[in-house]
Amino acid sequence: AQTVTQSQPEMSVQEAETVTLSCTYDTSESDYYLFWYKQPPSRQMILVIRQEAYKQQNATENRFSVNFQKAAKSFSLKISDSQLGDAAMYFCAYRVFYGNKLVFGAGTILRVKS
Amino acid sequence: KAGVTQTPRYLIKTRGQQVTLSCSPISGHRSVSWYQQTPGQGLQFLFEYFSETQRNKGNFPGRFSGRQFSNSRSEMNVSTLELGDSALYLCASSSERGSYEQYFGPGTRLTVT
Numbered sequence: 001a002q003t004v005t006q007s008q009p010e011m012s013v014q015e016a017e018t019v020t021l022s023c024t025y026d027t028s029e030s031d032y033y034l035f036w037y038k039q040p041p042s043r044q045m046i047l048v049i050r051q052e053a054y055k056q057q058n059a060t061e062n063r064f065s066v067n068f069q070k071a072a073k074s075f076s077l078k079i080s081d082s083q084l085g086d087a088a089m090y091f092c093a094y095r096v097f098y099g100n101k102l103v104f105g106a107g108t109i110l111r112v113k114s
Numbered sequence: 115k116a117g118v119t120q121t122p123r124y125l126i127k128t129r130g131q132q133v134t135l136s137c138s139p140i141s142g143h144r145s146v147s148w149y150q151q152t153p154g155q156g157l158q159f160l161f162e163y164f165s166e167t168q169r170n171k172g173n174f175p176g177r178f179s180g181r182q183f184s185n186s187r188s189e190m191n192v193s194t195l196e197l198g199d200s201a202l203y204l205c206a207s208s209s210e211r212g213s214y215e216q217y218f219g220p221g222t223r224l225t226v227t
Contacts, residue, residue: 046218095214
């Protein structure tokens, strides 16, 4: 069974600074997807970024980028120029290539200080 | 496009009762998945429906069931409610094209007293 581990329960960052959230996963599959979701206090889950395991290039979406290390089974999220609106719980999630079951990590609370 | 909608948003039930939650996916999406979110267990996959058929099931007791209608709307039912069923229930829809990204609804907050 696949597992996802987020070892940082909570992180803080100063506004305009950069922060990196860690995620490791365990799987025996070679093809899969990885996602970062954001859940603000409203509880609405918002997709931040996705990575296909067969792509070597790291995904980037505006201020959000990932460092995907397939051999190490590591998938970290970097948030640049942090904004107050980035404050939320961030979940790392794994999904097999075909199928819609997401396996989530425990989440990391990100606090942004002004 | 309208997003995923879930009704009701909040629900209070008593132990032993049953409850039905509803989810309407994004137009054109045929897959609906359900997740339970609790402070203790985090986010856990309940089941997935595609074209009115359960395609995938998580590790939950038989008290948790679901169905999907021909218009892709889905319902989940929990019978004989227990205190531990208090949770945020999230549904997510996806298409079967591309990377199958899942889009989540706002959730239904169920409180069992």
